[in-house]
Amino acid sequence: MPPLLTVFTPTYNRAYTLHLCYESLKRQKSKDFVWLIIDDGSTDNTRGLVERWILEKAIPIRYHFQDNQGMHGAHNTAYELIDTELNVCIDSDDYMADDAVEKIKNFWNKFGCKKYAGIVALDASPDGEIIGTKMPGNLKDSTLSNLYAKHKVKGDKKLVYRSELTRETPPYPIFPGEKYCPLSYKYILIDQEYPLLVLNEILCYVEYLEDGSSMNIIRQYKKNPRSFSFFRMIAMAHAPSFKERFRESIHYVSSNIMIKNSKFLFETPYKMTTLMATPFGLALYFYIQKTGKKTVFKSG
Numbered sequence: 001m002p003p004l005l006t007v008f009t010p011t012y013n014r015a016y017t018l019h020l021c022y023e024s025l026k027r028q029k030s031k032d033f034v035w036l037i038i039d040d041g042s043t044d045n046t047r048g049l050v051e052r053w054i055l056e057k058a059i060p061i062r063y064h065f066q067d068n069q070g071m072h073g074a075h076n077t078a079y080e081l082i083d084t085e086l087n088v089c090i091d092s093d094d095y096m097a098d099d100a101v102e103k104i105k106n107f108w109n110k111f112g113c114k115k116y117a118g119i120v121a122l123d124a125s126p127d128g129e130i131i132g133t134k135m136p137g138n139l140k141d142s143t144l145s146n147l148y149a150k151h152k153v154k155g156d157k158k159l160v161y162r163s164e165l166t167r168e169t170p171p172y173p174i175f176p177g178e179k180y181c182p183l184s185y186k187y188i189l190i191d192q193e194y195p196l197l198v199l200n201e202i203l204c205y206v207e208y209l210e211d212g213s214s215m216n217i218i219r220q221y222k223k224n225p226r227s228f229s230f231f232r233m234i235a236m237a238h239a240p241s242f243k244e245r246f247r248e249s250i251h252y253v254s255s256n257i258m259i260k261n262s263k264f265l266f267e268t269p270y271k272m273t274t275l276m277a278t279p280f281g282l283a284l285y286f287y288i289q290k291t292g293k294k295t296v297f298k299s300g
Contacts, residue, residue, distance in 0.1 A: 002083065002084060003031075003032045003033050003034050003060070003084055004032045004033070004084060004085055004086055004104075004105055004108070005032060005033040005034075005084055005085075005086045005087065005088065005101060005104060005105070005160075006033065006034050006035075006036050006078075006082045006083075006084040006086070006087040006088075006163065007025065007033050007034070007035050007036070007087075007088055007090055007096070007101075008035075008036040008037075008038060008078040008082065008087060008088070008089055008090075009021055009035070009036070009037050009038070009089070009090050009091065009092055010038045010040055010071055010074030010075060010078065010089070010091070010092065011037060011038065011039055011040065011042065011046060011074075011092035012039075012040045012041060012042055012068065012074075012092075013042045013043060013044045013046070014042070014044075014046065014092035014093065015042070015044045015045045015046045015049050016044075017092060017093050017207075018037075018046065018049065018050075018092050019049075020093075020094075020095040020207075021035075021090055021092065021094065021095045021096070022035075022053055022059075023095070024095035024096045024097075024098065024205075025059050025096060026058045026059055027098045028059075028096065028098065028099075028100065028101045028102070029098060029099050029101070029102045030099075030101040030102040030105050031059065031101075032101060032105050033059075033060075033084075033101050034059075034060040034061070034062060034084065035059055035060065035061045035062070036061075036062045036064070036078060036081060036082065037050055037061065037062070037063045037064070038064050038066065038074040038075075038077050038078050038081075039063065039064065039065040039066070040066060040068050040069060040070070040071075040073065040074040041065075041066065041067050041068030041069075042065075047063075047065065050063045051063075062081070064077060064081060068179070069174060069179070070174075070178070070179030070180050070181075071179070071180055071183070072172035072174075072180060072181040072182075072183065072185075072227075073172070073174055073179075075089070075172060075183060075186075076171040076172055076174075079163070079166045079167050079171070080167070082163045082166070082167065083163070084163055085162065085163060085164075086104065086108060086118060086119075086160055086161065086162060086163060087160070087161055087163045087166060088104070088158065088159065088160045088161075088203070089159070090204060091206070093206075093207045093208075094204055094205060094206045094207060095204070095205050096203060096204055096205075097124075097202050097203055097204065097205065100202075100203040100204065103121075103199065103201050103203065104119060104121075104160055104203065107119060107197070107199050108160075108197075111197050112197065115194060116141060116162075116194055116195060116196065116197050117161060117162060117165055117190050117191075117193065117194035117195065117196050118159065118160045118161040118162050118165075118196055118197070119159075119160040119196060119197045119198075119199050120135070120142070120144060120147065120157050120158070120159055120160075120196040120197070120198055120199065121157065121158045121160065121199040121200070121201055121202070121203040121204075122134065122135075122157060122158060122199075122200060122201060122202045122203065122204075123155070123156045123157060123158050123202070123203070123204050123205070123206045124202045124204070124205050124206070125205065125206065125207075126205050126207060128202075128205075130155070130202065131155040131156050131157075131206060132153065132154035132155010132156065132157075133152075133153055133154045133155060134153075134200050135147060135151065135153050135157075135198050135200055136151055136153075136198075137200065139151065139198045140197070140198060141195040141196060141197050141198055142195055142196060142198060143191040143195050143196065144157075144159070144187050144188075144191055144196060145188065145191050145238070145240050146195075146240065149240040149241055149244060150240070156206065158203040158204045159187065159196070160203075161190065165190050165193070165194070166186065166190070169186050169189050169190055170189070172185060172186070173227065173230055175224070175226040175227055175230075178223065178224040178225075178226055178227050179223070179224065180220050180223070180224045180227060181224065181227035181228075181230065181231060182227070182228065182231045184231070184235070185230075185231050185234055188234055188235060188238050189234070189238075191238070192238060218288055218291055221254070221255070221258075221288050222258070222288060222289075225255045225256075225258035225259045226255075226259055228251065228255040229252060229255035229256050229259065229261070229264075232248045232249070232251045232252035232255060233252060233267070233268065233269060235248040236248040236249055236252060236268065236269055236270055236273075236274075237269045237270075242273075245270060245273055246273055246276070246277055249268070249270065249273050249274045249276075249277035249281070250277045250280045250281045250284055251281070251284065252264065252268060252274065252277075252281065253274060253277055253278050253280070253281020253282065253284075253285075254281045254282075254284040254285040254288060256281075257281065257282065257285045258285065258288075265278075
């Protein structure tokens with residue numbers, strides 16, 4: 001019988017920290033999982049390290065190497081390869097709680113079915129402090145967008161999805177020369193179909209490293225304007241409120257100025273909102289060009 005869960009880890013030159021995830025998976029109380037490592041073109045000793053772990057046979061490991069495509073390209077590959085009912089992404093600088101797989105398995109076996117997209121649970125810092133806020137205690141299920149917009153939840157959350165949905169949802173676009181597209185793109189589309197079951201338990205401990213994609217969102221804006229423009233159009237189209245739509249429009253305008261796309265007003269799904277947002281988008285463009293401001297929030 002195949003395992004219930006695929007834990008997948010996109011990695012690029014992270015051999016120095018990948019062992020944290022490996023050790024946490026070896027400690028899992030439930031072994032009903034497989035670890036899928038997507039090596040996105042690493043030039044360090046990642047391959048040799050993983051090959052030694054495979055020989056140890058402590059946990060089932062699948063290893064896939066590809067030319068560097070960026071985080072979203074690694075996610076695309078993972079979703080193509082995953083053949084279990086559920087999947088969860090654990091980044092190469094993060095690690096799972098010792099009972100995470102057991103909690104996922106028990107919770108899904110009790111409440112999971114086709115009318116849910118999966119599970120949303122908690123992330124915590126290595127010292128055990130919950131990232132952001134817990135979710136409302138009486139909330140059984142919710143879309144991800146409603147968690148933040150309606151229920152005012154804050155901070156990153158751990159997402160466990162039905163693999164059928166992540167596989168069937170259109171892949172992240174790959175633009176030449178760009179290595180990052182916000183991962184929320186797929187989550188927004190899945191939100192339109194099914195809610196997530198709410199599990200107020202810690203599944204993952206996250207570490208924000210200086211070389212992580214989440215540490216410098218301004219740099220990501222500068223390096224990946226086409227990807228962000230694409231994402232902002234999707235986010236605009238499905239924004240839960242005018243306030244959120246206006247915010248996405250500002251970012252959409254800024255990204256299109258970067259790529260010198262003079263047709264952005266014709267391409268936007270909300271022309272009047274985008275027109276109103278244009279002066280603010282221009283101001284954001286100049287801010288992005290002049291600042292090196294860092295952030296400690298995940299940029300998905």
